[in-house]
Amino acid sequence: MAQHYAFTDNVRDLSNNDGFQFEFSCERCGNGHRSPFVRDKAEMAQNVLRTVGNFFGGNAHKLGSLADYWDRGTNSAAKDRAMSEAVETVRHEFRQCRGCSDWVCHDVCWNEQVGQCARCSPFVHEELSRAQSQAQVQQMHDQAREVDWNKNLDVSARTTVTCPHCSAKVDGGRFCSGCGQEFQVKRACPGCESTRNVPGAAFCSECGTRMG
Structure with missing residues (x-):
């Protein structure tokens, strides 16, 4: 009859041809505990039979076939026993929650x-600390919104990202950080005295007079 084991829904089978090992993981944080590796005695005996069969050859190859048959006949029971022992080995590392029925690790996720x-x-103190940090960040956002960050920003002047004199990359401002030249030099039109012409304009956009 198949046996039933605790927290088998979060177990990973790490067994191989040489023996058995299992890893049980917390269903909340994912931290895991591995059971000790247990060599399969039946597999060790099978290896002996295979070795003898390969060494002598001939009819002795039946020993190898017997080993394969032995594996099919006993591996399930051996694995059941290894699983049962592994559960007992790591059981003290886990607790089952009566609220959600999850199996969680005792060291990190269990509120004793x-x-x-x-x-x-x-955990009350951890939640309080998290709530305080979240509130502080929210208050910083609220206070930042109350500050007029555009108070000294000339939104009527076109933003310059490349200096027209030395082609350096800049982050705005009135003067180039590479060559020191002023970006927005307003030149009055000699004809209509308009200062709305962009730097480098050959003719006035208001009256058409040559700018010089």
């Missing part, structure tokens, strides 16, 4: 004072 996992009954 309440007797539930940290998802169902979070």
Whole structure:
């Protein structure tokens, strides 16, 4: 009859041809505990039979076939026993929460004072610290919105990202950080005295007079 084991829904089988090993993981944080590696005695005996069969050859090859048959006949029971032993080895590392029924690790995700996992009954001081940090960040955003960051920004002047004199990359401002030249030099039209012409304009955009 098949046996039933605790927290088998979060177990990973790491067994190989030489023996058995299992890894049990917390269903909240994912931290895991591995059971000790247990060599399969039946597999060790099979290896002996295979070695003898390969060495002598001939009819002795039947020993190798017997080893394969032995593996099919006993591996399931051996694995069941290894699984049962692995469960007992790591059982003390886990607790089952009565709130959500998850198996969680005792060291990180188990709230000993309440007797539930940290998802169902979070640690009060950790939650308070998290709430305080979130509130502080929110208050910083609120205070930043109250500041007029455009108070000294000339939004009527076109923003310059490349200096027209030395072609350096700049982050705005009135003067180039590479050559020191002023970006927005307003030149009055000699005809209509308009200062709305862009730097480098050959003719006035208002009256058509040559700019000089």
